Amino acid sequence: MTPCIRCGGAIDAEGYCEDCGARAVPPAPFATGPVAMGPKVTAPSTAAPCAHCGGSIDAEGYCEDCGRRSVPAAGPASSNPPAAGPASNHPPTAGPASTTPPPAAAPCVHCGGAIDAEGYCEDCGRRAAPAALPSRPSTSSRRSTGRLGAGLADLPSVPVADPVSALMPDPAVPEADRHCTNGHPLAHVGRVTGFCPECGAPFDFTPALKPGDLVAGQYEIRGCLAHGGLGWIYLAADRNLDGKWVVLKGLLNTTDFAALAAAEAERRYLIAVDHPGIVKIHNFVQHRDTRDGTLHGYLVMEYIGGVSLADQLRAGLGERRGPVPPEWAIPCLLETLAAFDYLHNAGMVYCDLKPANLIQSGDRIRLIDLGAMRRIGDTGGDVWGTIGYQAPEINGDRFPDVASDLYTVGRTLAVLTLAFSPAMRTETGALAAAPLPPRPERYDESLYLFLERACHPDPASRFASAADMADQLTGVLRQIRAALDETPYPAVSAHFGPERGAYASAVSPDPTRVLAPAHPVQARRLLPAPLTDPADPAAVALAALAAEPPETAFPLVEALPRTPEARLAQVRLAAETGSERTDPLLIEAAAELGGDWRLDWYRGIAALGDPGRLPDAAYWFARVRAHLPGELAPLQALAISAEPGAAHHARVxxxxxxFTSAAFGLARGTGDFAALEAVPASSSSHAAARQALLAKLVRDPDVTLPDLKRAAVLLEGLTTLDRAEADLLEAELWRAAARVLQTESPDPQTILYRVPFTAEAVATAREAVLRRIAGRVPSPRVRWSVVGEANRVRPRTWL
Structure with a gap:
């Protein structure tokens, strides 16, 4: 098979490079035929493969591998006129009935996307014009369809301005950012070139490249876009690609040949980065400064027009709109976590995430500025970061890793949604990271718990991976969107199984109440159970025992090999059955498994068995919720251990x-029986919800005829009830009907549960159901009482 065209590595059986991980693509990026990816197979459709990476195109026109929009495989300069008979060089003859469509507009020269009626690209948002020519800022208010935030985002599209308009008219480094190469501040010096008064190191804050300079014989400098930690960032036009906009960013400023060799190695792995959420590195070039002959190295990156999240935050605060709404900020950071997951799996860390390094273009979020990126485990060279975002453990003894990278994600999200300054001055005047501010009153509780874990000072207490962090952040977003949209956003949990039954859902035998009192001990076997690690050797055996009652399964689990999951299963069964061995098993498991969050969960389950230990149960479940803020099971457990818990029940x-236990909790705690109306028919608790609704109607002291009609409809729909339960509910229906007839006139035309709404018909039906109930009562005393009630309510006759 042809080697990878990006790095020369071998291609595996699935068509991916074993070295850089990129998908194998044909050498010609705009090939007109199908992409060859191993043995020839018959394509299920005629859709051309993705021109970017050769991947399959989904039904929406996006590549399933790289996520970009499909572009015509024939290239940006071709358009296919409709076939109309034999080929001819003559133009088609116009006629009154002609339906020949106009020639198709050429695709976007920047990304190959489709061009809308206003002349802007539907994918990247840039104007369809030669990139070398200035263009006017887009004024279109169109919002393209994005797929941010697992389909939960409604992010306003950001118009893309002309890149020339973003150039700095008078490039100057802010005085507060001026330091010599040894870190001494130079704000007081008052000039842009010279020598540091402290150490004598030369400094020059003027751009090394001027408009019109040609770098590497290919990139024509147009001006400065910004000044970053590694120097000036320039806008340039690529002469080899018809003036396509690119960005040059300084990477190296030295004549040290060893450093040049290191830069060459950096170039290789930076150019190998290929992810739709990360700016693409095109090249690495060197250019000699005409002022002093110093050799500078530059990364050549794609130009991404748009607005940084830092600018959006600044604009919102300036217009008194407040910080970035969480429902907008979270999808942006979820895209970032997808990019981080790619980098971490490739053995790299980004190191310097902050709002200024996230650009929104259209409705896409891109990660820019890879100058601080380094390999995981690399202990040499300078570590770049920003105070207030960089993890506290990064110092001379510890270098960036996955945990420190994820810390920057948490700090970035905190700054966007809390709008606080991430850095502060200490008593000595030095800059240091500012702590998270207290949670504002209206700030989402689950999101704040997420930030507390993401920004924890201890790396071991943070999220384990970008994927794990994204999973919990998506769960938090579902909770937030559900509150905003008043629409459920369910999802399968990666940590818990489904609820095993509705807690405290039984109708009370007391006719003055609707639902029976709740006993938390019953929740031990109904709450969702933590999932088993499928890689554990005992996982298959444990799955086979899942349907067994806990009392039966307990001795069988003890007979399994002592694997981590078998040990946890023993603890779960002991906690759910209230075994005296629960505490010893928890101690043994903690010694073997350390701080596994599932042990906290089982400690809470065990505490539910003792009414006096409910505060303990709430404590342990709160710990689990802080660890997994995107999960609903800990919230439900908290609501049960601290009832009425209306806020938690409502959120779940x-x-x-x-989670039908939450619906019954709302009905029991706040009297909100409307939640029971929404229990889906597919739920195993649907019948119980209907029984509770029926009891609520007929036990109301102010019951009315419309209430009776609604109750009769509910009773007719309870076809799965056994006859004994149905008779008890029917008896309550007729008792309520008799009360209504005392204040309302009978109506023979109204049929109530197949009976006319008259005193005689209702009494007859009531007598019949009471006699059926009496026939099933085993106690003679109770049976005589029911028969006596039947005799009392039967209609009076003269015979």
């Missing part, structure tokens, strides 16, 4: 209607 129910 509006997010996922699969």
């Amino acid at each position: 129910w509006r997010t996922d209607r699969g």
Whole structure:
């Protein structure tokens, strides 16, 4: 098979490079035929492969591998006129009935996307014009369809301005950012070139490249876009690609040949980065400064027009709109976590995430400025970061890793949604990271818990991976969107199984109440159970025992090999059955498994068995929720251990209607029986919800005829009830009907549960159901009482 065209590595059986991980693509990026990817197979459709990476195109026109929009495989300069008979060089003859479509507009020269009616690209948002020519800023208010935030985002599209308009008219480094190469501040010096008064190191804050300079015989400098930690960032036009806009960023400023060799190695792995959420590095070039002959190295990156999240935050605060709404900020950071997951799996860390390094273009989020990126485990060279975002453990003894990278994600999200200054001055005047501010009153509780874990000072207490962090952040977003949209956003949990039954859902035998009192001990076997690690050797055996009652499964689990999951299963079964061995097993498991969050969960389950230990249960469940803020199971457990817990019940129910215990909790705690109306028919608790609704109607002291009609409809729909339960509910229906007839006139035309709404018909039906109930009562005393009630209510006759 042809080697990878990006790095020369071998291609695996699935068509991906074993070295850089990129998908194998044909050498010609705009090939007109199908992409060859191993043995020839028959394509299921006629859709051309992705021209960017050769991947399959989904039904929406996006590549399933790289996520970019499909572009015509024939290239940007071709358009296919409609076939109309034999080929001819003559133009088609116009006629009154002609339906020949106009020639198709050429695709976007920047990304190959489709051009809309206003002349802007539907994918990247840039104007369809030669990139070398200035263009006017877009004024289109069109919002393209994005797929941010697992489909939960409604991010306003950002218009893309002309890159020339973003150039700095008078490039100058802010005085507060002026330091010599040894870190001494130079704000007081008052000039842009010279020598540091402290150490004598030369400094020059003027741009090394001027408009019109040609770098590497290919990139024509147009001006400065910004000044970053590694120097000036320039806008240039690529002469080899018809003036396509690119960005040059300084990477190296030295004549040290060893450093040049290191830069060459950096170039290789930076150019190998290929992810739709990360700016693409095109090249690495060197250019000699005409002022002093110093050799500078530059990364050549794609130009991404748009607005940084830092600018959006600044604009929102300036217009008194407040910080970035969480429902907008979270999808942006989820895109970032997808990019981080790619980098971490490739053995790299980004190191310097902050709002200024995230650009929104259209409705896409891109990660820019890879100058601080380094390999995981690399202990040499300078470490770049920004105070207030960089993890506290990064110092001379510890270098960036996955945990420190994820810390920057948490700090970035915190700054965007809390709008606080991430850095502060200490008593000595030095800059240091500012702590998270207290949670504002209206700030989402789950999101704040997420930030607390993401920004924890201890790296071991943070999220384990970008994927794990994204999973929890998506769960938080579901909770937030559910509250905003008043629409459930359920999802399958990666940590818990489904709820195993509705807690405290039984109708009370007391006719003055609707639901029976709740006993937390019953929740031990109904709350969702933590999932088993499928890689554990005992996982298959444990799955086979899942349907067994806990009392039966306990001795069988003890007979399994002592694997981590078998040990946890023993603890779970002991906690759910209230075994005296629960505490010893928890101590043994903690010694073997350390701080596994599932042990906290089982400590809470065990505490539910003792009414006096409910505060302990709430404590342990709160710890689990702080660890997994995107999960609903800990919220439901907290609501049960601290009932009425209306706020937790409400959050769980509006997010996922699969947690029917929350619906019963709302009905029991706040009298909100409307939640029971929404229990889906597919739920195993649907019948219980209907029984509770029926009891609520007929036990109301102010019951009315419309209430009776609604109750009769509910009773008719309870076809799965056994006859004994149905008779008890029917008896309550007729008792309520008799009360209504005392204040309302009978109506023979109204049929109530197949009976006319008259005193005689209702009494007859009531007598019949009471006699059926009496026939099933085993106690003679109770049976005589029911028969006596039947005799009392039967209609009076003269015979």
